[in-house]
Amino acid sequence: MKVLVHINDAERWQEALATRLPEAEIFTSAAPADKRREADYLAAWKPPATLLREPVALKGIVNLGAGVDALLNNPGLPANVPIVKLRDAGMAQPIGDYVRYGLLHFQRDFDRYRRQQHARQWREHAPLDKADWPVGVLGLGAIGARVAAMIAADGFPVHGWSRSPKTLPGIHCHHGDAGLEALLGRVKSLVLLLPDTPATRHIIDAEALARLPEGASLINPGRGTLIDEAALLAALGNSAAEGRLRGALLDAFPEEPLPAASPLWSHPRVWVTPHMAGPTPLEAALDQVAEALRAFESGEPLDAVDPTAGY
Numbered sequence: 549m550k551v552l553v554h555i556n557d558a559e560r561w562q563e564a565l566a567t568r569l570p571e572a573e574i575f576t577s578a579a580p581a582d583k584r585r586e587a588d589y590l591a592a593w594k595p596p597a598t599l600l601r602e603p604v605a606l607k608g609i610v611n612l613g614a615g616v617d618a619l620l621n622n623p624g625l626p627a628n629v630p631i632v633k634l635r636d637a638g639m640a641q642p643i644g645d646y647v648r649y650g651l652l653h654f655q656r657d658f659d660r661y662r663r664q665q666h667a668r669q670w671r672e673h674a675p676l677d678k679a680d681w682p683v684g685v686l687g688l689g690a691i692g693a694r695v696a697a698m699i700a701a702d703g704f705p706v707h708g709w710s711r712s713p714k715t716l717p718g719i720h721c722h723h724g725d726a727g728l729e730a731l732l733g734r735v736k737s738l739v740l741l742l743p744d745t746p747a748t749r750h751i752i753d754a755e756a757l758a759r760l761p762e763g764a765s766l767i768n769p770g771r772g773t774l775i776d777e778a779a780l781l782a783a784l785g786n787s788a789a790e791g792r793l794r795g796a797l798l799d800a801f802p803e804e805p806l807p808a809a810s811p812l813w814s815h816p817r818v819w820v821t822p823h824m825a826g827p828t829p830l831e832a833a834l835d836q837v838a839e840a841l842r843a844f845e846s847g848e849p850l851d852a853v854d855p856t857a858g859y
């Protein structure tokens with residue numbers, strides 16, 4: 549099989565994949581156009597449309613990340629070519645740590661202490677116990693379910709939400725529109741780990757934000773399109789004094805890099821990170837890539853992406 553690899557640092561991926569698939573011919577998008585056209589499979593992260601159009605008889609695509617939104621929205625995506633994506637592949641642990649950082653930030657009042665420090669103010673706040681800090685996790689896919697389990701193990705009561713019913717040990721699972729409303733009304737921090745699909749776009753709008761209890765906080769290591777940014781800014785209020793929404797830790801934005809003119813950069817209660825919550829670890833990811841390519845080749849049933857659902 550011939551595999552075309554496209555990602556930052558593609559040579560490293562190419563070499564490491566070659567050790568796992570000695571039977572394959574693996575080349576990167578730097579290979580000559582004739583070679584690229586021969587590819588049976590494409591293993592790629594955010595390939596340009598022109599590259600997607602090149603292979604003449606593509607049999608499968610491996611998305612080198614968890615979110616397939618960029619690929620599904622790519623105008624060069626060929627129709628009817630099955631897509632497999634990375635499922636967790638080691639990103640859940642760093643994303644869980646990112647969420648833990650965010651939860652402790654608010655639960656232990658680090659946001660307040662930072663402001664107090666600037667005012668040289670020495671004042672202790674009695675923290676609420678973790679058991680009194682319910683957390684909502686929207687999205688219970690491979691990553692969301694693992695993150696929910698991690699923070700439940702830390703002692704936070706966790707309410708998870710997915711479109712269709714799920715049962716996860718130790719998590720209060722909710723589903724559907726009514727389940728979302730119920731969850732929003734009872735959480736002190738809301739974590740977004742949904743995929744970007746037409747059904748999830750702006751799921752956190754003014755109405756959803758209004759359902760959160762006063763003083764709730766938002767942590768988004770998922771996708772920027774999940775949030776209606778104007779509604780978020782309105783719920784935060786524009787001063788350092790806490791608004792209805794206490795603060796937001798944001799790693800993903802509808803446009804990345806976040807434009808310099810975005811009011812989020814300078815908002816006193818917003819923390820911006822540059823889509824760093826869930827780096828794809830090469831080794832674990834390559835095990836999944838090799839497995840997917842072998843399954844494609846042998847015609848085994850694949851856990852393929854459903855392009856209509858968007859994940």
Ligand code: GLV
Binds near residue numbers: 613614615616826828
């Ligand atoms: C990163 O955002 C990914 O989808 O893997």
